[in-house]
């Protein structure tokens with residue numbers, strides 16, 4: 417039997433391991449020169465925009481909301497199909513999450529539904545680029561401009577994705593990325609936020625470290641309530657090693673995604689009733705390769721049968737509005753039917769840069785077998 421194929425696995429090369437070892441030996445292991453260098457390289461990649469790093473891709477969004485002055489009484493519109501962090505940060509700052517249903521093809525927030533959900537209290541939109549696929553960015557920013565809304569892009573999965581040739585993050589309002597272990601590039605845990613100007617960047621620095629501003633040799637002041645969200649140099653050393661490989665990783669993921677389509681062939685959807693992702697080789701970084709199973713298939717059984725064939729299947733995501741915490745706020749079944757159907761039947765097939773085309777073929781054979789029975 418083939419060895420176990422997980423749905424995701426980080427690729428850490430020897431140069432990165434050496435970079436981490438060098439940092440550990442350097443005498444400086446918390447935020448320092450590696451963080452500065454990582455932020456400099458990220459900023460260059462994002463066209464010179466301001467970038468600050470953090471210890472997660474969750475606090476990046478919370479901090480963006482705080483910088484935008486969003487809190488009690490404000491509504492923020494987001495998608496039910498995301499990691500729960502996306503909506504939790506809205507609650508964390510005291511604001512009210514408002515969901516808009518998703519598009520059945522892209523599985524991303526439906527921008528027409530966003531417009532319907534806007535009220536006089538709406539202050540921001542948090543779109544999510546599921547699997548790394550951006551929404552229609554022109555449409556998104558037209559809505560934001562028309563209704564004077566801030567945008568906090570949850571681009572946690574979208575490093576390396578593009579829109580009309582420009583990297584996601586190189587334009588727009590706040591753009592938040594995650595470097596958690598399963599993301600296309602990782603720092604083990606971490607994230608970064610792209611900001612609009614020096615004022616926002618200075619505020620981000622305060623929010624990430626107890627609200628502190630330092631000056632001279634011994635000057636210290638605290639004027640906002642910040643937390644403890646800074647990235648360590650150990651994490652940044654991993655990030656530098658990973659970032660150097662971003663284009664290679666993205667190209668490999670696109671190649672693997674294409675191989676999924678080629679291997680499954682045009683009849684796959686008709687024969688099985690399963691739904692493939694949009695075949696986007698322009699913009700998507702193929703963070704995930706997600707299939708929506710037909711209703712006749714029980715997802716847990718599917719995952720168990722694939723496990724029997726030594727293939728790991730992921731599940732991204734359960735609809736956020738149906739979690740107890742959100743039901744307690746009044747959300748219930750039937751409110752976002754497309755998100756609920758996708759949330760019930762979606763699976764993530766193995767997809768990571770170190771995978772081979774034969775891993776793709778093995779997964780396709782196993783999946784077709786399981787779907788036939």
Ligand SMILES: *Cc1c(COP(=O)(O)O)cnc(C)c1O
Nearest residue numbers: 472473474499501572594595596
């Ligand atoms: C990973 C992820 C997050 C959270 O990032 P962390 O770094 O784990 O805090 C938020 N939103 C989406 C869509 C994600 O995939």
